[in-house]
Amino acid sequence: MADLNHILKTHGLRTTAIRREVMQYFLNEGKAVSHQDVEGAMPKADRVTLYRTLAALEESGIIHQVIDDDTVKKYALCGTECSGDHHHDNHVHFKCERCNDTVCLEDIKIPHINLPQGYSVDSGNLLLMGTCKSCA
Amino acid sequence: MADLNHILKTHGLRTTAIRREVMQYFLNEGKAVSHQDVEGAMPKADRVTLYRTLAALEESGIIHQVIDDDTVKKYALCGTECSGDHHHDNHVHFKCERCNDTVCLEDIKIPHINLPQGYSVDSGNLLLMGTCKSCA
DNA sequence: ACATTTATGCAACATAGTTGCAGAAATGTT
DNA sequence: AACATTTCTGCAACTATGTTGCATAAATGT
Ligand SMILES: [Mn+2]
Ligand SMILES: [Mn+2]
Ligand SMILES: [Zn+2]
Ligand SMILES: [Zn+2]
Numbered sequence: 001m002a003d004l005n006h007i008l009k010t011h012g013l014r015t016t017a018i019r020r021e022v023m024q025y026f027l028n029e030g031k032a033v034s035h036q037d038v039e040g041a042m043p044k045a046d047r048v049t050l051y052r053t054l055a056a057l058e059e060s061g062i063i064h065q066v067i068d069d070d071t072v073k074k075y076a077l078c079g080t081e082c083s084g085d086h087h088h089d090n091h092v093h094f095k096c097e098r099c100n101d102t103v104c105l106e107d108i109k110i111p112h113i114n115l116p117q118g119y120s121v122d123s124g125n126l127l128l129m130g131t132c133k134s135c136a
Numbered sequence: 137m138a139d140l141n142h143i144l145k146t147h148g149l150r151t152t153a154i155r156r157e158v159m160q161y162f163l164n165e166g167k168a169v170s171h172q173d174v175e176g177a178m179p180k181a182d183r184v185t186l187y188r189t190l191a192a193l194e195e196s197g198i199i200h201q202v203i204d205d206d207t208v209k210k211y212a213l214c215g216t217e218c219s220g221d222h223h224h225d226n227h228v229h230f231k232c233e234r235c236n237d238t239v240c241l242e243d244i245k246i247p248h249i250n251l252p253q254g255y256s257v258d259s260g261n262l263l264l265m266g267t268c269k270s271c272a
Numbered sequence: 273a274c275a276t277t278t279a280t281g282c283a284a285c286a287t288a289g290t291t292g293c294a295g296a297a298a299t300g301t302t
Numbered sequence: 303a304a305c306a307t308t309t310c311t312g313c314a315a316c317t318a319t320g321t322t323g324c325a326t327a328a329a330t331g332t
Contacts, residue, residue: 014278014329035319046281051320056279067263071207071288072319094255111247113262118269119230126249127203127261133254150298150309171288182312187289192310207319208288279328286321297310302303 011060012084018045022053023062023077032066032074032093032102064089067125068102076104090124096132103132147196148220154181158189159198159213168202168210168229168238200225203261204238212240226260232268239268 004023005015013019025041026033038050054075057063061082063075081088092108095101110126140159141151149155161177162169174186190211193199197218199211217224228244231237246262 016279016329018280048282048321049280052279065205067203067205069201069203069261071209073207092249092251094251094257097258105251108249108251110262111249113228113244113247113264115228115230115241115244115264118272119264119266120272121230121264121266122233123266124262124264125205126246126263128249128251128255128257129259129261130255130257136254136256152298152310154311184290184313185311188310273332275330275332277328277330280326282323282325284322286319288317288319290317291315292313294313295311297308299308300306302305 007062011062013056013060013062018042018049018053019057021045022050022057026063026075026077030103032068032076032104034072034074036072060084061087066093066102066104068093068095068127069129074102079106092126092128094132095127095129096135097129098131098135101132102127143198147198149192149196149198154178154185154189155193157181158186158193162199162211162213166239168204168212168240170208170210172208196220197223202229202238202240204229204231204263205265210238215242228262228264230268231263231265232271233265234267234271237268238263 004020007023008015008019021042022038025038029037035051035054038054039047054063058065058075061078061084064078064082064087066074066076068074078087078089090110092105092110094103094105110124113121115121140156143159144151144155157178158174161174171187171190174190175183190199194201194211197214197220200214200218200223202210202212204210214223214225226246228241228246230239230241246260249257251257
């Protein structure tokens with residue numbers, strides 16, 4: 001609890017009950033979650049507030065967007081080095097096509113790719129799909 | 137024209153004016169386009185029909201979804217080897233953050249990534265972001 | 273305790289995508 | 303060419319997802 005407040009403060013955000021609850025939810029889930037998931041977990045909180053909470057957590061470097069093949073936005077917790085100034089989430093994501101869970105593989109970095117002359121690369125997103133440990 | 141009809145037939149689809157127009161639009165654009173883009177290019181066609189046209193072209197292996205960081209679905213033409221049974225679109229995509237165009241880099245394949253025990257990978261999507269040739 | 277700033281909740285709106293169904297067009301058969 | 307069958311198209315209605323404006327509530331700094 002105090003821990004969550006500390007994270008919020010060091011990222012320049014005010015400490016509020018909703019933000020702590022959302023962060024705790026991310027910790028519990030351990031996978032990428034959507035706005036709808038969060039809403040399901042805390043039905044008394046206002047929809048719009050949750051959208052703004054997710055936006056605030058993302059902008060301050062506490063969570064990052066996880067791009068996968070369905071169109072709803074999903075988020076997961078960032079590593080400790082992320083801040084409002086800069087995200088450092090260049091790791092691989094894995095989506096299991098059986099349980100539909102998408103997880104961060106923090107230890108697997110996106111490899112460098114050589115592109116033809118003229119392209120300059122700032123960042124990347126690598127999503128691998130298949131079957132996860134639990135579903136194998 | 138006859139060419140487009142041939143592609144439709146070999147992929148098990150009926151030849152219709154709308155499908156030819158949509159395919160021609162993909163050829164002209166040469167980049168990933170959204171439903172909204174298609175609708176803008178052919179305003180007399182019905183919205184719903186265009187959604188179903190894109191779905192039909194995707195299911196039959198004529199176009200593939202291009203995953204990028206915004207939430208609207210985008211599509212681009214597949215290579216010749218794709219069919220309804222199986223897509224083979226394991227190439228890299230590049231999104232320019234200035235002009236916002238996303239393109240297929242057909243020649244750059246997604247590298248193989250070693251994952252921890254238990255994960256089995258079927259497919260992947262790699263999106264690189266930065267500045268493209270024209271915007272450099 | 274007070275002033276200031278920021279967050280929350282509600283209503284209304286905007287955009288993206290889906291479903292059901294009737295009529296139109298494409299295809300296969302005679 | 304005419305017909306029967308299948309599939310596509312267009313319209314209406316609906317669902318899902320995300321946004322904006324504004325008043326009130328809560329957090330922060332003094
Ligand atoms: Mn991640
Ligand atoms: Mn592609
Ligand atoms: Zn799984
Ligand atoms: Zn560009």
